Amino acid sequence: MTDSRDRAISLKFRTSPAWWDAHSRVAGRQGADRVADLLDHVRSVINERGDRQDLDALAASEQEVAERRARKGGLPLRRGS
Template sequence: MAPDDKDHTFATRFRIPRRMWDAYGTAAARKGIDRSADLVDHVRDFIQTHGNEQELAELAAAEQELAERRARKGGRPKKETAV
């Protein structure tokens, strides 16, 4: 992906034991939680709690980018309620 490409969500890779990732996936699915959305929520919360002025500004810009993208694509998919 080009560094200036603002039309796509950045995909990143990180190392995690397969068993941990699989357990996270099954636990999240059981609660009706999407792993990707949960990770994004965690990153957002972490920045809000521990971020400096620049990092908080970057978070605000990222949130704006997400809002614009969702507006173009019809909004964020509705969360299904866990039963």
């Protein structure tokens, strides 16, 4: 059974344009885009500080994303940033 929470959500948060641009440059120098970098950060925080429930949720989410990407044939090409 699929729950309405079983999909990616879009979140909004506020930051200064200068901070967002600086993060984009820093992530770019590391070979990542800023969204991928933020997702990596969230993943590492869960791994470092999460309890068993959090780690299980992360593992289930990673599996769901892998399955979704396999059905779609991988990540779509990014256009712009």
